[in-house]
Amino acid sequence: MNCEVCDRIKNKKGIVYSTEKISVMIPENAFTPGHLIVLPNEHFPILEAVPDKIISEMFTAANKVGVAVFEALGAQGTNILIQNGTAAGQEKPHVILHVIPRKENDGLNLQWAPKQMNEEEMSTIELKIKDQVGSVGIIEEEKKEPVEEKEVEEVKEDYLTKSLERIP
Amino acid sequence: MEELTPEQQAQMRQQCIFCQIADGKVAAKKVYEDDKVLAVLDINPANPGHILLLPKEHIAIMPQMDDELIGYMGIVSKQLSQVLLRTLQAQGTTIFVANGVAAGQRAPHFMIHIIPRMEGDDAGLKPLEKKYSEEQILQIHQGVYEAIKRVLGDAIPPEKQPINLDQKETPKEEKPGTKEPGKKETPKESKKKASPLDDVSKFLTGQ
Numbered sequence: 094m095n096c097e098v099c100d101r102i103k104n105k106k107g108i109v110y111s112t113e114k115i116s117v118m119i120p121e122n123a124f125t126p127g128h129l130i131v132l133p134n135e136h137f138p139i140l141e142a143v144p145d146k147i148i149s150e151m152f153t154a155a156n157k158v159g160v161a162v163f164e165a166l167g168a169q170g171t172n173i174l175i176q177n178g179t180a181a182g183q184e185k186p187h188v189i190l191h192v193i194p195r196k197e198n199d200g201l202n203l204q205w206a207p208k209q210m211n212e213e214e215m216s217t218i219e220l221k222i223k224d225q226v227g228s229v230g231i232i233e234e235e236k237k238e239p240v241e242e243k244e245v246e247e248v249k250e251d252y253l254t255k256s257l258e259r260i261p
Numbered sequence: 262m263e264e265l266t267p268e269q270q271a272q273m274r275q276q277c278i279f280c281q282i283a284d285g286k287v288a289a290k291k292v293y294e295d296d297k298v299l300a301v302l303d304i305n306p307a308n309p310g311h312i313l314l315l316p317k318e319h320i321a322i323m324p325q326m327d328d329e330l331i332g333y334m335g336i337v338s339k340q341l342s343q344v345l346l347r348t349l350q351a352q353g354t355t356i357f358v359a360n361g362v363a364a365g366q367r368a369p370h371f372m373i374h375i376i377p378r379m380e381g382d383d384a385g386l387k388p389l390e391k392k393y394s395e396e397q398i399l400q401i402h403q404g405v406y407e408a409i410k411r412v413l414g415d416a417i418p419p420e421k422q423p424i425n426l427d428q429k430e431t432p433k434e435e436k437p438g439t440k441e442p443g444k445k446e447t448p449k450e451s452k453k454k455a456s457p458l459d460d461v462s463k464f465l466t467g468q
């Protein structure tokens with residue numbers, strides 16, 4: 094597999110912390126000073142392919158990285174950002190969670206212009222989503238046999254990547 | 262963190278629009294709910310289907326969350342992202358958190374934004390181009406390393422010590438006498454002790 098993020102993890106380039114499952118790393122292009130990224134050590138192209146256990150560990154680590162940058166840099170805030178899919182600005186085919194330290198007037202603008210939606214449009218979307226949340230909140234059992242795990246993950250990944258623009 | 266009295270907690274909940282939504286006292290388009298979290302549609306969406314995922318408990322900023330809850334909210338974010346891809350044919354999702362006014366936080370209740378994205382939409386979130394040299398970044402990060410190790414250190418089993426990259430990233434500094442004159446010294450570790458999180462939270466949310 095040709096993934097430069099996997100290569101960086103393998104070569105331990107820019108890693109400030111790691112466990113068996115995740116790494117905290119200095120990004121190649123920092124948005125602000127102290128910007129760090131949290132990522133799974135294993136190659137997952139999109140968020141939906143990452144097992145629950147690893148997602149949980151990524152968010153826990155991101156929270157602690159946030160505390161560390163408050164402390165070490167006197168940051169006035171942090172942004173957590175995952176760009177999931179090229180339509181969302183994902184540049185590398187490896188899931189990355191950004192922890193971005195913020196200060197007033199640091200020149201970074203991550204805001205969006207709100208869209209106007211009427212009651213009917215909102216209700217239509219509400220119902221569509223509600224109809225599909227049956228499996229939300231159910232945490233995956235940790236799979237014990239690594240061979241089986243691989244097969245299951247691949248099937249899931251294929252199905253999901255179809256709905257996303259292919260990442261080069 | 263200082264424990265609030267039940268009266269103070271009740272007052273806090275009354276003043277917080279998202280607690281009011283969680284308590285069913287203010288109407289909202291709820292799309293998912295369980296005993297710990299609530300997901301509602303943002304009334305000022307970046308795109309149609311923009312979801313706000315919140316803890317039911319009043320928690321102002323992310324550092325006040327315990328590991329289990331933030332981990333769980335990460336999992337639910339992923340699951341809701343998947344729902345958006347499936348139901349709205351979104352081509353991607355942006356998962357976004359603003360901690361603190363400087364980061365764009367507008368309400369004093371922690372939330373994760375899950376925004377469906379389409380190729381070429383104007384939902385923004387485009388970061389600035391690189392403004393800092395790699396050298397600058399590495400220098401700044403020297404100070405962050407120590408804090409990271411201190412804050413994350415507990416989580417690592419003894420056989421999996423954090424990788425110390427200081428030497429790998431700055432080989433120049435290993436050899437004495439090779440330092441270029443005028444080059445900035447590695448920033449010293451911040452002398453400030455970790456402030457209690459409730460103070461941080463007050464500061465960040467202006468409450």
Ligand SMILES: [Zn+2]
Pocket residue numbers: 096097098099100135136137186187
């Ligand atoms: Zn990879």
Ligand SMILES: [Zn+2]
Pocket residue numbers: 273274277278279280281318319320369370
């Ligand atoms: Zn609240």
